[in-house]
Amino acid sequence: MSTAYRALNDGTLPGVLSELPNVRDFLGGAAETWTVEEVGDGNLNLVFIVKGPQGAVVVKQALPYVRLVGDSWPLPLERSYYEHMALSEQARHAPRLVPKIHHYDRDLALIVMEYLTPHVIMRKGLIRGVEYPLFAGHIAEFMAQTLFNTSALAVPAAVHKQRIAAFAGNTELCKITEDLVFTDPYRVAKLNRWTTPYLDDIAAQFRRDEPLKIKVQERKLQFLTSAEAMIHGDLHTGSVMLTPQDTRVIDPEFAFVGPMGFDVGAVIGNLLIAYYAQAGHEERFGQRNPYRHWILLQTENVWRLFSRRFLELWDKSRSGDAYMPELFTEPEGAVAFAAEKQRFMRKLLTDTISFAGIKMIRRILGLAHTEDLESIKDPALRARCERKALTMARRMVLDADRFTGMNEVAHAARAVLGVN
Amino acid sequence: MSTAYRALNDGTLPGVLSELPNVRDFLGGAAETWTVEEVGDGNLNLVFIVKGPQGAVVVKQALPYVRLVGDSWPLPLERSYYEHMALSEQARHAPRLVPKIHHYDRDLALIVMEYLTPHVIMRKGLIRGVEYPLFAGHIAEFMAQTLFNTSALAVPAAVHKQRIAAFAGNTELCKITEDLVFTDPYRVAKLNRWTTPYLDDIAAQFRRDEPLKIKVQERKLQFLTSAEAMIHGDLHTGSVMLTPQDTRVIDPEFAFVGPMGFDVGAVIGNLLIAYYAQAGHEERFGQRNPYRHWILLQTENVWRLFSRRFLELWDKSRSGDAYMPELFTEPEGAVAFAAEKQRFMRKLLTDTISFAGIKMIRRILGLAHTEDLESIKDPALRARCERKALTMARRMVLDADRFTGMNEVAHAARAVLGVN
Numbered sequence: 001m002s003t004a005y006r007a008l009n010d011g012t013l014p015g016v017l018s019e020l021p022n023v024r025d026f027l028g029g030a031a032e033t034w035t036v037e038e039v040g041d042g043n044l045n046l047v048f049i050v051k052g053p054q055g056a057v058v059v060k061q062a063l064p065y066v067r068l069v070g071d072s073w074p075l076p077l078e079r080s081y082y083e084h085m086a087l088s089e090q091a092r093h094a095p096r097l098v099p100k101i102h103h104y105d106r107d108l109a110l111i112v113m114e115y116l117t118p119h120v121i122m123r124k125g126l127i128r129g130v131e132y133p134l135f136a137g138h139i140a141e142f143m144a145q146t147l148f149n150t151s152a153l154a155v156p157a158a159v160h161k162q163r164i165a166a167f168a169g170n171t172e173l174c175k176i177t178e179d180l181v182f183t184d185p186y187r188v189a190k191l192n193r194w195t196t197p198y199l200d201d202i203a204a205q206f207r208r209d210e211p212l213k214i215k216v217q218e219r220k221l222q223f224l225t226s227a228e229a230m231i232h233g234d235l236h237t238g239s240v241m242l243t244p245q246d247t248r249v250i251d252p253e254f255a256f257v258g259p260m261g262f263d264v265g266a267v268i269g270n271l272l273i274a275y276y277a278q279a280g281h282e283e284r285f286g287q288r289n290p291y292r293h294w295i296l297l298q299t300e301n302v303w304r305l306f307s308r309r310f311l312e313l314w315d316k317s318r319s320g321d322a323y324m325p326e327l328f329t330e331p332e333g334a335v336a337f338a339a340e341k342q343r344f345m346r347k348l349l350t351d352t353i354s355f356a357g358i359k360m361i362r363r364i365l366g367l368a369h370t371e372d373l374e375s376i377k378d379p380a381l382r383a384r385c386e387r388k389a390l391t392m393a394r395r396m397v398l399d400a401d402r403f404t405g406m407n408e409v410a411h412a413a414r415a416v417l418g419v420n
Numbered sequence: 421m422s423t424a425y426r427a428l429n430d431g432t433l434p435g436v437l438s439e440l441p442n443v444r445d446f447l448g449g450a451a452e453t454w455t456v457e458e459v460g461d462g463n464l465n466l467v468f469i470v471k472g473p474q475g476a477v478v479v480k481q482a483l484p485y486v487r488l489v490g491d492s493w494p495l496p497l498e499r500s501y502y503e504h505m506a507l508s509e510q511a512r513h514a515p516r517l518v519p520k521i522h523h524y525d526r527d528l529a530l531i532v533m534e535y536l537t538p539h540v541i542m543r544k545g546l547i548r549g550v551e552y553p554l555f556a557g558h559i560a561e562f563m564a565q566t567l568f569n570t571s572a573l574a575v576p577a578a579v580h581k582q583r584i585a586a587f588a589g590n591t592e593l594c595k596i597t598e599d600l601v602f603t604d605p606y607r608v609a610k611l612n613r614w615t616t617p618y619l620d621d622i623a624a625q626f627r628r629d630e631p632l633k634i635k636v637q638e639r640k641l642q643f644l645t646s647a648e649a650m651i652h653g654d655l656h657t658g659s660v661m662l663t664p665q666d667t668r669v670i671d672p673e674f675a676f677v678g679p680m681g682f683d684v685g686a687v688i689g690n691l692l693i694a695y696y697a698q699a700g701h702e703e704r705f706g707q708r709n710p711y712r713h714w715i716l717l718q719t720e721n722v723w724r725l726f727s728r729r730f731l732e733l734w735d736k737s738r739s740g741d742a743y744m745p746e747l748f749t750e751p752e753g754a755v756a757f758a759a760e761k762q763r764f765m766r767k768l769l770t771d772t773i774s775f776a777g778i779k780m781i782r783r784i785l786g787l788a789h790t791e792d793l794e795s796i797k798d799p800a801l802r803a804r805c806e807r808k809a810l811t812m813a814r815r816m817v818l819d820a821d822r823f824t825g826m827n828e829v830a831h832a833a834r835a836v837l838g839v840n
Contacts, residue, residue, distance in 0.1 A: 152644040157598055158591040160644060165588035171578040178577055178741060186747055210756035213747050218760070221742035224572040224580060225647045321598060322641035327606055327633050336630035340638070 004107035005077060008061055010036035013048055016110075017059070020103050023112055028054025043068035043368060044075065044253070049115060057102055058116070062109035062253075066176075068368065069191075075172060077109035079253045082170040084111055086255030089230060093145035097138055099248055116248055119241035123371055126237060126274035127281055129291045131244075136298050138247035139240065139267055140305035147260045148313040150230035153320040160257075160321075164227045167256040174223075174256055177233065181358060182220035185365040186213045194365050198383030202390055203365050215397050219354055226259040233258065235266040236359070237274065238370070261351025264306060268406070269356035269393070271299050272413055273363060273372050276389040280376030292417070296410040303352070303406035307345050314341060350401045353409060357396030360389050392416040424527035425497060428481055430456035433468055436530075437479070440523050443532050448474025463488035463788060464495065464673070469535060477522055478536070482529035482673075486596075488788065489611075495592060497529035499673040502590040504531055506675030509650055513565035517558055519668055536668055539661035543791055546657060546694040547701055549711045551664075556718050558667035559660065559687055560725035567680045568733040570650035573740040580677075580741075584647050587676040594643075594676055597653065601778060602640035605785040606633045614785050618803030622810055623785050635817050639774055646679040653678065655686040656779070657694065658790070681771025684726060688826070689776035689813070691719050692833055693783060693792050696809040700796030712837070716830040723772070723826035727765050734761060770821045773829060777816030780809050812836040 008016060017023045018031035027034055029052050040047035040060075044067050048059040062080040066073040084104045091098050103112040125132065152160045184192055186207055194203050206212060232239070233254025241248045275295045282288040318325055328337040363370050364386045373389075376382035392413055396403075403409050428436060437443050438451035447454055449472050460467035460480075464487050468479040482500040486493040504524045511518050523532040545552065572580045604612055606627055614623050626632060652659070653674025661668045695715045702708040738745055748757040783790050784806045793809075796802035812833055816823075823829050 152641060157595060157644050161588045161591050161594070164647075165585045168581045168585035168588070171581050174581070175577060183744065183747070208750060208752075210748070210750070210753045213753070214756050214760045217743045217747065221572060224577050224742055227584070227645045227647050322644055323637045324603065327603070327637065328630070330628060330630070332628075333630045333633070336634050340634045 005109060007046065007063060008108070008110070010038060010048070013050065013059060016108070017050060017112065020112070023057060023102050026055045026057065026102060027052025040067070056115040058099070058113050060111045060113065079170065079173050080109035080111060081106055082167060082173070082255055083251070083253035085166065086230065086232070086252035089150060090146050090249070090252065093149045094142045097142040097247060097249055099250060116241050119243050119246065119248065121238055122240040122242050123237040123274070125242070126295070127277070127372055127375060129281065129288060131291070131294050132242055133244060135242060135247055136301035137305050140302055140309055142249050143263055143267070143306050144309035144313060147229045147231065147263060148310050151228055151260070152322045153314060154317050155320060157321040163230060164257045167230065170256050173233070173254045177254060178220060178223065180366050180368060181362045182216055182223065184367065185362050186216060191367040192365060193367065195379050195383040195386055198380060199364070199386060202387060206361065206365060212394055212397060215354065216358055219358060222259050223262060227257045228260045229257065230255060231258045231260065231263045233262070235263045236270040236370070259351055261348055262355045264348070264352040265355025266359055267302055268299050268352060269359035270370070271295055272356065272392060273360055273370055273389055275413060276385045276392070276417065277372035277376065279385050280373070280381055296413060300406045300410055303349065311341055311345065349403070349406070353396045353403055354400035357393040357400070360393035364390055388416050425529060427466065427483060428528070428530070430458060430468070433470065433479060436528070437470060437532065440532070443477060443522050446475045446477065446522060447472025460487070476535035478519070478533050480531045480533065499590065499593050500529035500531060501526055502587060502593070502675055503671070503673035505586065506650065506652070506672035509570060510566050510669070510672065513569045514562045517562040517667060517669055519670060536661050539663050539666065539668065541658055542660040542662050543657040543694070545662070546715070547697070547792055547795060549701065549708060551711070551714050552662055553664060555662060555667055556721035557725050560722055560729055562669050563683055563687070563726050564729035564733060567649045567651065567683060568730050571648055571680070572742045573734060574737050575740060577741040583650055584677045587650065590676050593653070593674045597674060598640060598643065600786050600788060601782045602636055602643065604787065605782050606636060611787040612785060613787065615799050615803040615806055618800060619806060622807060626781065626785060632814055632817060635774065636778055639778060642679050643682060647677045648680045649677065650675060651678045651680065651683045653682070655683045656690040679771060681768055682775045684768070684772040685775025686779055687722055688719050688772060689779035690790070691715055692776065692812060693780055693790055693809055695833060696805045696812070696837065697792035697796065699805050700793070700801055716833060720826045720830055723769065731761055731765065769823070769826070773816045773823055774820035777813040777820070780813035784810055808836050
C-alpha cells in the first residue's frame with residue numbers, strides 16, 4: 001500500500017478535493033460549505049457524493065479490503081488504477097456512455113467523477129418495473145464500441161499485446177471472478193449462500209452436476225486464456241446508471257483483456273434474473289406480465305443491436321491485424337468474409353449465453369446476490385423465483401451452442417417461467 | 421539499442437568471453453588460444469562456435485536487423501532477452517532437451533550456451549535420410565512438459581497472467597510470424613517467392629482461395645488472442661539438433677504465450693515437408709520409400725506420445741486454476757473429467773493439423789523456405805514435391821476438424837503423394 005494512502009471520510013475528503021483546482025472550481029464556494037454523503041452500497045469501495053454551491057461530484061475510493069466481507073479479505077488498491085485506465089479507454093470509444101472523470105489520484109486510489117443525476121442504478125429500476133426505452137440501444141452501443149475497438153479485429157497486434165500486458169496485473173480482481181463465479185457455486189465453500197432450506201436440494205444437485213461443472217470449467221479456462229478484447233468484467237445491471245433518456249456504465253474495476261461474451265453475457269444474465277424476480281415484486285399475480293414481456297424483449301434487442309453495431313464497426317474497420325480487408329477484395333472474398341463474420345457472431349452468441357447462465361447461477365448459489373431477488377421478503381416465494389432462474393441458467397450453460405438466436409433464449413425463458 | 425551493444429566478430433569475441441570467469445574456465449587456457457568460427461546459417465543472428473583447450477561453447481548474438489534480408493529490416497535486440505527467458509523456462513520443465521546456458525548478457529544481446537556435438541540440425545538429417553529412433557519421444561516430452569506446465573491447466577491464474585505479460589513485449593518477433601506465416605502467402609507481397617514458373621498457377625489460386633484464406637485468418641486471430649501456454653513459436657526441424665541418442669530444441673526467440681497447437685503443428689508440418697521432399701533426394705525412384713514410411717510414422721508417434729504425456733501430466737497436476745480436481749472427486753465426475761480431457765485433446769489435434777498446414781504453405785509460397793525443398797536442384801522436380809505438399813497442406817487447413825487422429829493425416833498424406 002502506498003504510504004500516502006488513507007481511507008477518507010466526510011471530514012477529510014473536502015480538504016483533499018480543495019487542493020484540486022478543477023474540482024474546487026467545479027464545486028464552487030469554500031470547502032467548508034460542501035456537503036459530503038457516503039453512499040457506497042457496492043461490495044468493495046467507498047463512494048461519496050460531494051455537493052457544492054455550483055456543482056456536485058462523485059468520489060470513489062478503493063478500500064484495501066473487500067467491503068462486503070471486511071478486512072479479513074484484503075484487496076489491492078491498484079484496482080482503482082485499472083478502473084481509471086478502463087474508464088479512460090471506454091471514454092475514447094463511447095464517451096457519452098460513461099461518467100466523465102474530473103481527477104484521478106493513484107496514491108489515494110481515488111477517482112473524482114461526474115455526479116449522475118437523476119440517474120438510478122438500473123437494477124433498482126428493474127425491481128420497480130420501470131421501462132427504459134433507450135437502454136438496449138445504449139448498452140449495445142457501449143459493448144460494440146468498447147469490445148470491437150479494443151480487439152485484435154480493430155487494432156494492430158502490437159497495440160493489442162500492449163493492452164493485454166497493461167491489464168495483466170489486475171489479477172486479484174480477476175481472481176474474485178474466477179473463484180466466486182466459476183468455482184465456489186460448484187463446491188462446498190464457506191462463502192456460498194442461498195435461500196435455505198428451499199434451495200438446499202438444487203444447490204446440492206449443482207455441486208454434483210458433472211456435465212454442468214465441466215462446461216463451467218471449460219468457460220473458466222476461456223476466461224483465463226482468451227484475450228479477445230478489453231472487457232468491463234462486471235457488467236451487471238448494478239453497473240448501469242440511467243434515466244429514460246441517458247445511460248452510463250460505471251465501475252469497470254474488473255476490467256482486463258478477456259472474452260467478449262463475458263460482458264454481453266453479464267447484461268443478458270442480469271436481465272433474466274430481473275425477469276424471474278418479477279413474481280416477487282408484483283402486487284397481484286400477473287400484474288407484471290407486460291413488464292416481464294418488456295424485459296425479455298430487451299434481451300433480444302440488446303443482442304440484435306449489439307451484433308448489428310459490432311458488424312458495422314467491423315465492416316468499416318481497416319486497421320486490425322486479423323482478417324485484413326485487403327485479403328478479401330474479390331466479390332467471392334467479400335461473400336466469404338461476410339459469412340465468416342456471421343460465424344464469428346454465432347460463436348459470440350454461444351459464449352454470451354453460456355456466460356449469462358454462469359453469472360445467473362453465481363448470483364443465487366454463490367457469495368454475492370442481487371437485490372432483484374434479495375429484496376423479496378418471503379423466502380418461499382424468493383426460492384421459487386430463484387429455482388426457475390437456476391433451471392433456465394443450467395439449460396443456457398449446457399445447451400449454449402444449440403440456441404441459434406437470442407429469441408430462442410427468450411422463448412426458453414418464457415417456457416421455464418410457466419413451469420412450476 | 422543499448423549503448424553497450426556492438427556486433428561481435430571472431431576478433432572481438434574472445435576478449436568478451438575472457439571476462440566471464442565461468443566461461444573462461446570452461447574453455448580453459450588463454451583467450452588467444454581459442455578458435456572462433458561463425459556458423460550462423462539461420463535467418464536472424466550471429467552464431468559462433470568457440471573452442472578452447474578444455475571445452476567449447478556456442479555464442480549466439482542477435483543482430484539489430486534480419487540477417488536474411490539485411491539492415492533494411494530492423495529487428496529488436498530484445499528478442500535475445502525473450503529467448504533467454506524461454507530457454508530458462510524450458511530448462512525447468514525439460515532440462516535434458518535444451519542446451520545448457522553458460523551466460524547471458526542483455527546489453528550485448530548474447531547467450532553463451534552449450535556446444536552440442538556431434539548433433540546435427542534435424543532438417544539436414546531428414547534430407548540425408550537418417551532415422552532418429554528417439555526423436556518422437558523426445559520432442560513429445562519437450563512439448564508436453566513445456567506446454568502443459570506453462571498453461572493455466574498447471575499454474576494459478578496470477579502466474580499465468582504474469583507470464584503473458586512477461587512475453588507480451590516480444591511483439592516484433594510475433595509480427596514476423598503474423599506477416600510471413602498468416603498473411604503474405606495469401607496476397608501479392610514483395611517478399612514472397614516460389615519455384616517459378618512451375619508454381620505460378622497454384623500460388624495465384626491460393627491468393628484467390630477464399631475458404632482457405634478465411635480459415636487462415638481465423639487461425640491468425642487465434643494466434644493473436646489465445647494465451648494458452650508459453651510456446652516455442654518456431655518449432656520446425658531446423659530448431660532441433662540431435663543425434664540418434666540425444667535431442668535438443670534450440671532458438672526459442674519467437675516464444676510468447678500463445679496457442680499450443682502452433683508448436684505441435686510446426687513439428688508435424690515440417691515432418692510432412694520432409695516427407696514430400698524425399699523425391700528430390702533419392703537416387704532412384706522409390707529408394708526412399710522406407711524412409712518416407714518412417715517419417716509418416718513419426719507424425720503419428722509424435723502426436724500419440726505427446727498427447728499421452730500431456731494427459732499424464734494433467735492427471736497428476738493439482739495446481740492449475742482451470743478444472744480444479746476437487747470439483748470432480750465423485751466417480752461420475754472422474755468419468756466426465758476424463759471425457760473432457762479427450763475433448764480438449766481433440767481440439768488441440770484440430771489446431772495442430774491446421775497450424776501444420778499453414779506452416780507448410782508459408783515455406784513454399786512465402787519468404788522463408790526450407791532446405792528440404794530448396795536443396796532440390798531440378799526446379800521441375802522441386803515444384804512437383806512442393807505442389808504435393810501444398811495440396812496436402814490446403815486440405816489440412818480446410819478439413820482440420822474432420823481428421824479424428826494423426827493416422828488419418830498420415831493416410832491422407834500418403835494418398836496425396838501417390839497422385840501426380
